Amino acid sequence: MSNLPIWNSKTVVDSYRTQYELLGPESAIIQLFKDQWRNWRMLDIGIGSGRTTKHFAPLVKEYIGFDYAEFMVKAAQEAFPNIGEHVTIKVGDARSMPEFETDYFDFVLFSFNGLDDISYEDRIQALKEMKRVGKKGGYVFFSSHNLEYIPNLYKIRHNNNLNYFAYQCYRYLMLLYHNGLPQKFRKMEYAVIKDGAEHFSIKNYYVKPAAMVPANRIGI
Numbered sequence: 410m411s412n413l414p415i416w417n418s419k420t421v422v423d424s425y426r427t428q429y430e431l432l433g434p435e436s437a438i439i440q441l442f443k444d445q446w447r448n449w450r451m452l453d454i455g456i457g458s459g460r461t462t463k464h465f466a467p468l469v470k471e472y473i474g475f476d477y478a479e480f481m482v483k484a485a486q487e488a489f490p491n492i493g494e495h496v497t498i499k500v501g502d503a504r505s506m507p508e509f510e511t512d513y514f515d516f517v518l519f520s521f522n523g524l525d526d527i528s529y530e531d532r533i534q535a536l537k538e539m540k541r542v543g544k545k546g547g548y549v550f551f552s553s554h555n556l557e558y559i560p561n562l563y564k565i566r567h568n569n570n571l572n573y574f575a576y577q578c579y580r581y582l583m584l585l586y587h588n589g590l591p592q593k594f595r596k597m598e599y600a601v602i603k604d605g606a607e608h609f610s611i612k613n614y615y616v617k618p619a620a621m622v623p624a625n626r627i628g629i
């Protein structure tokens with residue numbers, strides 16, 4: 410499972426260059442730790458074109474943001490050429506971070522479901538690495554697609570607009586074509602799904618909340 414060529418494509422990079430707003434939970438996190446940021450080292454994983462860089466980097470003592478898509482990294486570097494000497498933006502891979510010391514970062518972020526980009530075993534490896542580079546007592550935040558949402562994903566929504574309804578039918582047929590019937594996911598703990606992201610080109614990992622962090626595999 411590799412979405413890397415898609416993240417590196419010009420169309421997708423250009424579309425990310427237009428998205429620099431924080432999501433609700435990210436704003437809440439900024440507020441939650443408002444008295445700590447200035448003393449913290451932050452690792453921001455899968456930064457894309459730097460949406461989170463814009464908001465988090467100015468707050469912290471040291472900020473390292475990376476992404477495995479080199480053209481996304483270029484876009485982030487171009488967006489923030491003078492953001493500060495405490496900021497590093499580079500290419501890197503969450504699955505292997507030997508360049509970072511153990512117990513180093515106070516706050517590790519993998520935003521906007523970036524962790525869902527990689528296979529199950531790779532995901533465990535990335536979570537292990539995130540735990541390793543984070544300080545004991547530090548924080549790791551990430552978001553992930555919820556497998557329990559699947560019945561909603563397949564719902565055909567309608568209002569009084571015929572074009573909207575036609576698009577919903579098309580979307581439903583595409584979901585069936587790429588993933589089969591939604592019932593098949595009921596008993597699964599996780600699944601790889603083409604949910605429509607980037608015109609059905611991206612494969613996303615969906616997981617049930619209870620299985621999201623397999624603590625025994627990660628060593629928590």
Ligand SMILES: C[S@@+](CC[C@H](N)C(=O)[O-])C[C@H]1O[C@@H](n2cnc3c(N)ncnc32)[C@H](O)[C@@H]1O
Pocket residue numbers: 413416425428454455456457458459460461475476477478481501502503504519520521522523524526527535
């Ligand atoms: C959905 S995009 C989100 C980008 C950015 N975080 C944002 O919110 O705008 C997911 C990003 O994660 C990156 N990514 C996925 N797997 C990665 C990995 N193993 N290591 C580093 N970056 C990764 C992709 O290249 C992509 O830029």
